[in-house]
Structure formats: structure tokens, C-alpha cells
Amino acid sequence: MSESRPQRPVSMQAHLRDQVADALRAALVAGELRPGVVYSAPALAAEYGVSATPVREAMLDLARQGLVEAVRNKGFRVTEPSERDLAEFTELRLLIEAPTIGRVTRTATREQLEALRPTAEGTVAAARSGDLVGYLEADRRFHLGLLSLAGNARLVEAVDDLRRRSRLHAYADLVETGPLVESAREHAELLDTMLAGDAAAAETRMRHHLARVHR
Structure with missing residues (x-):
């Protein structure tokens, strides 16, 4: 007993x-x-x-x-990250996320990828309505959701930490000027590329997406 x-x-x-x-x-x-x-x-x-x-x-x-x-x-x-800090955070995310997205493209099922479609659409809806906090939360769920399909929890934690440290107060300005909607639309485009099975193109899309975020 x-x-x-x-x-x-x-x-x-x-x-x-x-x-x-x-x-x-x-x-x-x-x-x-x-x-x-x-x-x-x-x-x-x-x-x-x-x-x-x-x-x-x-x-x-x-x-x-x-x-x-x-x-x-x-x-x-x-605190506020310096330009150098932001550049280094972005470099690390590029080194981690782009190749991981390529790997996920080759290994994830269609069902796993399509399950993230509502989250991708949620980023667009939040961006259009000017809901900055809602956008960033949906953006976080989308990116980490994709990365989690690689099966490495530590990798997901590392990217989540980089995201927190590289928060950009300039996002508030993007809500007014429109680039936030363009960035949100890239999530669905990335999903479509991954569903097509083009790992190289998916990696390239992720690099362009993160470069846009940094700019």
C-alpha cells in the first residue's frame, strides 16, 4: 500500500x-x-x-x-534595447528560425500546418483593428507554434526569450501607418509556401519576414 x-x-x-x-x-x-x-x-x-x-x-x-x-x-x-541589441537579437532569430522552418516544412503534416491558419488570420485581424497587444500575442503563438513542430522545446524557449528582449516600442507607430498589416499577411503566405513543400522558399520567406520586423 x-x-x-x-x-x-x-x-x-x-x-x-x-x-x-x-x-x-x-x-x-x-x-x-x-x-x-x-x-x-x-x-x-x-x-x-x-x-x-x-x-x-x-x-x-x-x-x-x-x-x-x-x-x-x-x-x-x-529598459530599452539599443540598435546593436536589436540587430543581435534578430541575427540570432534568423540563425534559429529560418533553418528550423525549412526542417518543419519537410517533416510537418498538412494537418499540423493548417491548424495554425486561424492564428495567422488572427494576426491580420488584430493588425487591421489596431489591436497591438492582440497582434503581438497572435504573432507569438504563430511563430512559436510553427517552431514547436520541430520537437525541440528548448529551441522554442530560446526564441520566446529573444522575442521578449527585442520588443519594439515603434510597433505603436506601425499600427497607424500600415506596415503591421503587411507583416501579418506574410504569415499566411509562409504557411502556403510550407504547405507546397518548398523548404528553401519557406526559409527565404522567414528571413524576409524577420528582416521586415527588424526594420
């Missing part, structure tokens, strides 16, 4: 911290939290209607991801 294991209740505080971290990331993407500005945990806590503790914990998570930095006795300052 096996011994009963002690119950380990799920910490609601941990869930709250994750929820706050998600909300803060969305605020960063939308440009509501500006680079160089110092934000205090109590002030943010009051804005989000929570205590300061989960906000501090969420901010520490974002600091580990390089999105903010702690300012002693004041709070947290939003």
Missing part, C-alpha cells in the same frame, strides 16, 4: 504575480510604460487594484528577462 502524499495547495499569490506580469508586459508593448521612466510598485499596485507584493515579484521576473531594471529605493526603470 503506497503512502499518501501530503497535499500541496496551489499558491494564489503565484497566480496573481503571473497575472500582474502579463499585464505589465502588455503595458510595455502598448507603450503605456515608457523607457527610462521609473515606476514604483505601490503606484502600479494601486493602478491594478492589487497589493504591492505581487507587483514587486512580477517586476523582478521582468528584470530577469531584461525588460526592466531595479532602481534602489525607487522602483523599476523600463
Whole structure:
């Protein structure tokens, strides 16, 4: 007879911290939290209607991801990647994603690829409606969904981390000028190329897509 294991209740505080971290990331993407500005945990806590503790914990998570930095006795300052940082992040993504897309093109089933069609269409809908946060979330699901078909969870985690670190506040301007819709349409075009079984062309499309994002 096996011994009963002690119950380990799920910490609601941990869930709250994750929820706050998600909300803060969305605020960063939308440009509501500006680079160089110092934000205090109590002030943010009051804005989000929570205590300061989960906000501090969420901010520490974002600091580990390089999105903010702690300012002693004041709070947290939003960091901004330099042009060199962005170029290096893009280079890494190109080295990882382009060949992986070629491999996935050769190995994924039609059903697996078509399952990502609604997500690709979701990026276009969000871009057209000016929903920047919705666009970036759908874009994340699409890219990571494709990469996950390669069967390497660590690779997906690495690209997800690069995406977080290379967030671009200029995206807010793209919503107004139109390039975001063009970028979103490239997702469906990439899928069509992969479904056609042209691995080399799919790799090229991914390189062009990431280059557009960097520009």
C-alpha cells in the first residue's frame, strides 16, 4: 500500500504575480510604460487594484528577462534595447528560425500546418483593428507554434526569450501607418509556401519576414 502524499495547495499569490506580469508586459508593448521612466510598485499596485507584493515579484521576473531594471529605493526603470541589441537579437532569430522552418516544412503534416491558419488570420485581424497587444500575442503563438513542430522545446524557449528582449516600442507607430498589416499577411503566405513543400522558399520567406520586423 503506497503512502499518501501530503497535499500541496496551489499558491494564489503565484497566480496573481503571473497575472500582474502579463499585464505589465502588455503595458510595455502598448507603450503605456515608457523607457527610462521609473515606476514604483505601490503606484502600479494601486493602478491594478492589487497589493504591492505581487507587483514587486512580477517586476523582478521582468528584470530577469531584461525588460526592466531595479532602481534602489525607487522602483523599476523600463529598459530599452539599443540598435546593436536589436540587430543581435534578430541575427540570432534568423540563425534559429529560418533553418528550423525549412526542417518543419519537410517533416510537418498538412494537418499540423493548417491548424495554425486561424492564428495567422488572427494576426491580420488584430493588425487591421489596431489591436497591438492582440497582434503581438497572435504573432507569438504563430511563430512559436510553427517552431514547436520541430520537437525541440528548448529551441522554442530560446526564441520566446529573444522575442521578449527585442520588443519594439515603434510597433505603436506601425499600427497607424500600415506596415503591421503587411507583416501579418506574410504569415499566411509562409504557411502556403510550407504547405507546397518548398523548404528553401519557406526559409527565404522567414528571413524576409524577420528582416521586415527588424526594420
